[in-house]
Amino acid sequence: MDAQPGRSVTSKVLALLDAFSPANPALTLTELARRAELPLPTAHRRAAELVAWGALERGEDGRYRIGLRLWEVGSLAPRGLGLRELALPIMEDLYEVTHENVQLAVRQDLELVFIERIAGRHAVPVLTRVGGRFALHATGVGLILLAYAPAEVQEQVLAAPLERYTELTITDPRRLRRCLAEVRRIGYAVSDRQVTMDALSVAAPIRTPDGVVAAISLVVAHDRADPLALAPLVQAAGRVLSRALSTSYRQVAGGAPVPSRHETQ
């Protein structure tokens, strides 16, 4: 055992799961082993156990995929499907009123994760995927989640290079800091063409006694957008959801997971 002495079996199992991504949802054993940085026989044995349990499935082509059993267990995540179940009716109301894209996201470490999305058929196309990640500094939901995140999270984001998506993306830490202060002051966030040049989003926080745990937003075509008119709608939806969460949903009251180190991802 000289490859990675000190590496636990559990970490290897988790590395196998980590090997899958939206871009690569199906992997051969060799790909799996390479991505998990494991010797092939090791990957083979651990993967076989995962298949036996249902965490992975193996197709007739020999490729491994994430198994339904893992999806089932994952659906028990309070911040995942649990949050979605509560939010969906409210999101649908918002959609009925506006017929625009509605998005729901939470923060995970230094990024955001989309929990649900209602994509209006006639609304501007959005490239987000449920279960997908995105940077915190560009989208409306991201600005909300960042503005109300613990100070150390903000510092870590501000310290790292801010990726540019369009010419309007805020990449200057000082400007971003002022922007976040403004978000906190007015209680909603506007991201105007900071992700794509055709879209604008307006987002509001969702609060529990523990603080801001999620964000909801509308994404609209920038040329027919009126942020000042949309903001009250989104904020109202955020408040309704905040109340629903606080009363019936203590379970989200997990400690805010603060990344001590960004080692796992």
Added chain:
Amino acid sequence: MDAQPGRSVTSKVLALLDAFSPANPALTLTELARRAELPLPTAHRRAAELVAWGALERGEDGRYRIGLRLWEVGSLAPRGLGLRELALPIMEDLYEVTHENVQLAVRQDLELVFIERIAGRHAVPVLTRVGGRFALHATGVGLILLAYAPAEVQEQVLAAPLERYTELTITDPRRLRRCLAEVRRIGYAVSDRQVTMDALSVAAPIRTPDGVVAAISLVVAHDRADPLALAPLVQAAGRVLSRALSTSYRQVAGGAPVPSRHETQ
């Protein structure tokens, strides 16, 4: 090591995940250890690793919950969110036409798992949960999935006692066998008050070249139901989805040459 000699570390990690259920989405360490049948220190150590990775989260109350990271990975399951993404527009169409509950399910072992549900506000209440399981022999989707399941699956279900939910639930194996033959003959399934005494469901299969991989259904109040009128609608939705699935399935599952970007993400 005398407790369970021969038990792999991986199986212990998976047992920890298995300990969670819709009824128990938050567990203390002691509960977790008991449910996973692990000594407390062992559960403690494995759980700590799972928390570090994000598979579990630990609240301020000390309880463990399924973590968002696991939900993210689970969302990559082709038969989970992948299927849902394809099915949702079609399910919405079916809802628009009928304003009744629409359900989508797949078979997992000897039970079914609900992948998605559109619950009409004015429709009859359904007690199903996305990510939840149910027996195969009672619901409309269950009868479809069972009717087209491999023979050995059918035999196992027929051999076990069939749980009774209402006085109309089919619990006689011979009657169930005839019912399944009828389902295969007509190409759709009707479950009339076999789960609750107020509801009836009509279901149709979703096929790929590999066979029936999912089922879609409408659940309506039994007293305003007309199965013969609903069946063509549900079957049409099933066929549309079958076609959508067959084309995209080849890209994900098959070895078909797709514009290949062998890039590591």
Added chain:
DNA sequence: GCCCGCCTTTCACTCAGTGAAAGCTGCGGT
């Protein structure tokens, strides 16, 4: 046929994992 890439199995070694036991920590009762 022969090679090549990919998957599976074997085998002897060893360190990651183990659990009993001891040590915390916080809380409710008196």
Added chain:
DNA sequence: ACCGCAGCTTTCACTGAGTGAAAGGCGGGC
């Protein structure tokens, strides 16, 4: 304040589950 208890965390010496190099299939292209 003190005790007792329940739940959590850490320690420590032992050991078998896990290991990877190597060898053995297997199939498909040339």
